[in-house]
Amino acid sequence: MLKENLGEYVTARKKELKAVIMAHYYQPAEIQEIADFVGDSLQLARQAAESSFEVIICCGVRFMAESAKILSPDKLVILPYPDAGCPMADMANASELRKKKEQYPDAVVISYVNTSAEVKAESDICCTSSNAIEVVRSIPDGKEIIFVPDKNLGQYIQAQTGRKMIMWGGYCPVHDRLTAEDISQQRSLHPQALIVVHPECRPEITEMADAVRSTAGLLEYVKGSQAREFILGTEAGFVHTLNKHCPDKQIYLAYNEFICPDMKFINLENLALSLENLETQIEVEPRVSLKARQALDRMLKIS
Ligand code: 13P
Ligand code: SF4
Numbered sequence: 001m002l003k004e005n006l007g008e009y010v011t012a013r014k015k016e017l018k019a020v021i022m023a024h025y026y027q028p029a030e031i032q033e034i035a036d037f038v039g040d041s042l043q044l045a046r047q048a049a050e051s052s053f054e055v056i057i058c059c060g061v062r063f064m065a066e067s068a069k070i071l072s073p074d075k076l077v078i079l080p081y082p083d084a085g086c087p088m089a090d091m092a093n094a095s096e097l098r099k100k101k102e103q104y105p106d107a108v109v110i111s112y113v114n115t116s117a118e119v120k121a122e123s124d125i126c127c128t129s130s131n132a133i134e135v136v137r138s139i140p141d142g143k144e145i146i147f148v149p150d151k152n153l154g155q156y157i158q159a160q161t162g163r164k165m166i167m168w169g170g171y172c173p174v175h176d177r178l179t180a181e182d183i184s185q186q187r188s189l190h191p192q193a194l195i196v197v198h199p200e201c202r203p204e205i206t207e208m209a210d211a212v213r214s215t216a217g218l219l220e221y222v223k224g225s226q227a228r229e230f231i232l233g234t235e236a237g238f239v240h241t242l243n244k245h246c247p248d249k250q251i252y253l254a255y256n257e258f259i260c261p262d263m264k265f266i267n268l269e270n271l272a273l274s275l276e277n278l279e280t281q282i283e284v285e286p287r288v289s290l291k292a293r294q295a296l297d298r299m300l301k302i303s
Pocket of ligand 2: 061085086087088089114172173174175200235260262263
């Protein structure tokens, strides 16, 4: 099929299948443009839970597609590129988490959605970067909390809530790579710009930022701000989103290669192919899915 016709094919085939295409803000521009819905992790989970479509095409990484399947078990959930994963999610596994729970038997386990279905099944409640503070505040004072896997997000929540948590050692290699020197360099080039970052960045970065938000939160912040220039501390795909919604504002990426390779695996070609062949279908073992769903449902009730 010719590249020019791929878009038309995707649109026609999606109608035929009664499918919806959901994409994360870090997806390539061509995927964001063809998607029916673009959002952050929480918005994608909500859309999946409420969707009336029979097929959900999840343009993101595996944990997002798994969450969609757990929340909509009767739907066909397709991840167009099966190896699109999340290195941070791979830093926690269910057996290590079970050991941690044995060490702290009274602790509540909060898992970031960037985890496998098995880890979610071992958790009491999930959170995303946009509701983590509310989720932590929902746990009664005095209860111990195990927070898995992102140590940077965990430290940011700790600073915001004053709540000590038992931390896992995971991190996002893409956000963790951003240094204070990178920010200082950008600042000297663009002294008027505000610094807006994702909470997966290191504490030294979140401390120097003007705003720390999930991707959807950053979009609202930039839209509503009087400032014209922003130094962006999150993944490059989000520059497309901001340029589209805020064409009058100038966005500078905090470091040159701020790219999550896993988020860039999906393109128009493999999206078209996945619609043609209905591959790759995401399955979650029913016993794991039921337990993981409880943790996700508890989160969705909070925010
Ligand atoms: P959001 O919760 O902002 O969508 O972030 C997800 C993610 O993977 C960030 O690296
Ligand atoms: Fe995972 Fe980081 Fe990529 Fe998000 S940006 S999917 S946390 S590796």
